[in-house]
C-alpha cells in the first residue's frame with residue numbers, strides 16, 4: 024500500500040531502541056500510521072457499494088446492445104439500396120438535360136440560318152437606302168455567328184450552296200460598308216461635320232473596328248482641341264498689356280487648354296462607354312494627350328519667349344555661378360522686382376498642370392476599375408497610366424520650367440533679403456529694426472508662392488532655401504553684430520538717436536551711443552526672430568495643408584521633414600555658439616533654452632555695461648559699519664546709509680535699458696543683473712565684519728533689495744538670494760551653537776546652499792563669536 | 803518622442819541611371835527593384851540602424867539625376883550630413899561628369915559634410931570602363947572616401963551606409979565628449995546591427 028511505503032520508519036532499528044524516549048517516539052509514530060491506514064480502509068469500503076451497483080447496471084445493458092447492433096446493419100443496407108436508386112434516376116435526368124441542350128442548339132442553329140437569310144436580304148436593302156446603321160446592325164449580327172458551325176450543319180455546305188452564297192454576300196457587304204464608313208468619316212472630319220462624325224463613330228464598333236473607330240474619333244477631337252488652342256494663343260499674343268489678366272495670360276491659356284481636354288473627356292466618355300464598352304478611356308487619353316502635349320508645349324514656348332524666361336534664367340545662373348558675387352555691381356544684376364510677376368505665373372502654370380493631371384488620373388482609374396479584369400492586367404494598365412502622366416511632354420516641359428523657377432525664386436528671395444538688410448532702419452520707439460519684419464515677410468512670400476505651385480518638390484526646395492538663409496547669412500549677420508560687443512561707458516539715448524541717419528545705423532562711426540543702441544536692437548531682433556521662425560513654420564504648415572492631404576506617403580514625409588527642419592532653426596541658432604566659453608554662470612535660469620544667442624548678447628552686455636557699474640555701488644557696502652551700537656542701529660533704521668542708494672542706482676541702470684528692450688529681453692536683463700548683484704554682494708559681505716545688531720541690519724538691507732527686484736520682473740528673484748539670505752540668518756544668531764538648531768536633522772524645509780566651510784567662514788565674520796567655538800562645531 | 807538617438811541625412815547624387823535608387827532600395831528594403839523608372843524630383847526613405855547600442859536613424863534622400871531636377875537636388879545639399887556621389891563603372895560618361903558634381907557640392911554643401919564616391923554596378927565588371935585605380939584616385943583628389951558596389955548583388959551596399967552612420971555617430975559623440983562622459987569610439991562593424999524601421 025502506498026501509505027506503507029511512504030512510511031519511512033526503520034523497522035530493523037526497532038530492536039536497537041534502548042532509550043525510553045526513543046521508544047515512545049517510535050510508538051507514537053506507529054499509532055499515527057495505524058489511524059491513517061484505518062481511515063483509508065474505511066474510505067475504500069465506502070466505495071464498495073457504489074461500485075457494485077454500477078457493475079449490476081452494466082450487466083443489465085448487455086442484451087440491449089445486441090439489438091442495437093442488428094438494427095444498425097439493417098439501416099446500412101437500406102441506405103445503400105436508396106443510393107443505388109437515386110443514382111439510377113439522376114442518370115436519366117442527366118440524359119434528358121443533354122437532349123434538351125441539343126434541342127436548344129438545334130433551334131439556335133435554325134435561328135442562325137434564318138438570321139443569316141434575314142441579314143443577307145436586309146443588308147442589301149439597307150445599303151441601297153443608305154441606312155448604314157441598319158446595315159451595320161446586320162453585319163454585327165453576322166459577325167456574331169459562328170461561320171464554321173453554320174457550314175457544318177447545312178447539307179449543301181459545299182461551294183456554291185445557299186449558306187455559302189449568303190456568307191459571301193455578307194462578307195462583301197461588310198467590306199463595302201467599311202469602305203463607305205471610312206470615306207464618309209473622313210469627309211465628315213474634313214468638313215468638321217460633327218453630326219456625321221458622331222454618326223459614323225457609332226458604326227465602327229458594329230463592324231468590329233473598335234480601335235480604328237476610336238483612333239479616328241480621337242483625331243477629330245484632337246483637331247478640335249488644336250483649333251481652339253491656336254485661337255487662344257493668337258488672342259494671348261495680341262492681349263493689351265494693361266489687361267487685368269495680362270500678367271497671367273499664358274497660365275490662362277494653358278488652363279483653357281486643360282479645360283477643353285477635360286470637357287472633351289467629360290462629354291465623350293459616356294459615348295465611348297455606350298458604343299465601345301468600358302475600359303477604353305486610357306487608350307483615348309493616350310491619343311488625346313499627344314495633342315495636349317503639342318499644344319501645351321507651344322504655350323510654354325510662347326511663355327518662355329514673351330516673358331524672356333530663359334534670358335532671365337541665364338542671367339540668374341550666371342550671377343550665381345560667379346559665386347553669389349556680393350561684389351558684382353548693381354547694373355549687371357537682375358532687379359528682383361522684374362522677376363516677381365513672372366515667378367507667380369510660373370507657379371500658376373505648374374499648379375494648373377498638377378490639377379489637370381490629377382483629373383486625368385481620377386477619370387482613367389475610375390474607368391479601369393469599372394472593368395472586370397485580373398489584377399495583373401489592371402496593374403499593367405495602371406503602370407501605363409502613371410508612366411504616361413510622368414513622362415508626357417507636358418510633364419517634362421513643366422518640370423523644366425519649375426526647375427528654373429526654383430533657381431530664380433531662390434535668387435529673388437536672397438536678393439530681397441540682402442536688400443532688406445541694407446535698408447535696415449530703426450524707428451524711434453520700436454524695439455526691433457525694420458529688417459526683421461521685412462526679411463520674414465520676404466521668406467514667407469516666396470515660400471508660400473512655391474507651395475502654391477502644387478509641387479511637393481518645389482515646396483520642399485524653397486522650404487530648404489528658407490532654412491538655409493535663416494541658419495546661414497541671417498544668423499551670421501545678427502551674430503556678427505553681437506560679437507562687436509557692447510561699448511562701455513554711459514548711454515545717452517538722445518545722442519544715440521541723433522546719430523541715426525533716417526533710421527539707419529552709421530556704418531562706421533566711433534559713436535558708442537549709436538553702437539549701443541544697435542547692440543540692444545540686435546538683441547531684440549534675435550529674440551523676435553526666434554518667435555517669428557516658429558510662426559513662419561506654423562503659417563507655412565497651414566499653406567501646405569492642401570499638399571499634405573493630396574500627397575500621401577513619401578510626399579507627405581518629405582514636406583513634414585522639410586517643415587521640421589525649418590522649425591529646428593531655433594535650436595541651430597544656439598548650436599553655432601559654443602556657449603560654454605562664455606559666461607554661462609551669468610545667465611539667468613534655464614528659461615532661455617534655445618536662445619543662447621540672446622544669452623550671449625546679454626553676457627556681452629553684462630561684461631561691458633553692467634559688471635563695471637555695479638562694482639562701486641556694491642563696494643559702498645564696505646563703507647557702512649556693521650559692527651554697531653543700539654543707537655547706530657536706530658539711526659540706520661531712520662536713514663539707511665547703503666541700500667536706499669543702491670536701489671536708486673539699480674533703478675537708474677535698468678531704466679536706461681528698459682525702453683529699448685522687448686519685455687522678455689528686459690526680464691532676462693533683470694535676471695542677469697540680479698545674478699551679478701548677488702555674486703558681488705556675497706564677495707563683499709565676506710570682506711566685512713558684523714556684530715549681532717549689524718547682522719540684523721544686514722538682514723533688513725537684504726529684504727529691501729529682494730522686495731525691489733521682485734517688483735521689477737515677472738520672474739522669481741528670491742531663489743537667487745538663497746545664499747545671501749542664509750548668510751544673513753547666520754549673522755543673526757545669538758550664539759555659535761545656535762546654528763545647530765538649523766543644521767542637519769534640524770534643517771526642516773530649509774536646503775542649505777552654503778557648504779560647512781562657508782558656514783564657518785560666515786560665522787567668523789561675527790566679531791563677538793569665538794573662533795574656538797566655531798572650530799569645535801560639528802557640521 | 804521617436805525612438806532613436808541620432809538622426810542623419812544622407813543625400814545620393816550622380817548622373818541619371820547610375821543606380822542611386824537601386825542602392826537606396828537595396829539598403830532600406832533589401833531588394834533590387836525590377837524596371838523602376840527614373841526618379842522624379844527626390845525620393846525619401848528611412849532606415850534605423852544600431853550603432854554601438856544606439857539607434858541611429860538614417861534619412862536617405864534619393865535625388866533625380868536628370869538635369870531638369872538639378873535645382874531641387876541642390877536645395878538638399880546644405881542640410882545633408884553625408885553625400886554619396888555615384889557613378890556607373892560601365893559608363894565613362896557618368897565618370898566624366900564627376901568634376902561637375904563635385905563643384906556643385908563645394909558650392910552648396912556645408913563644410914563639415916562627409917562625402918563618399920561610389921562606383922556602382924560592380925556585377926557588370928566584364929563591361930567595366932572605369933578601373934578601380936581611376937575611381938580611387940578621383941576620390942583621393944577630392945578628399946572623398948571610395949567604394950565600389952553592386953546594388954544588384956548587394957555587394958558593399960550595407961557597408962557603404964553603415965560606414966557613414968558609424969562615422970557620423972563618432973563625430974557627434976566626439977562633440978558630446980566636451981559636455982558629457984566619454985563614450986568609446988566604435989572601430990569595426992562588430993557592434994553594428996541593421997534593423998528595420
Ligand SMILES: Nc1nc2c(ncn2[C@@H]2O[C@H](COP(=O)(O)OP(=O)(O)OP(=O)(O)O)[C@@H](O)[C@H]2O)c(=O)[nH]1
Pocket residue numbers: 816817818819820821822823824825835837838839840841842865866867868922923924925926951952953954955
Ligand atoms: N547590373 C546592375 N544594374 C544596376 C545596378 N544598379 C542599378 N542598375 C540598373 O540601372 C538602371 C538605373 O537604375 P536606377 O537606380 O533607377 O538609377 P538612378 O541613378 O536612380 O537614376 P535616376 O533616378 O534617373 O537619377 C536600372 O535599370 C537598374 O536596374 C547594379 O548594381 N547592377
Ligand SMILES: [Mg+2]
Pocket residue numbers: 822823824839840841864865866867
Ligand atoms: Mg533614381
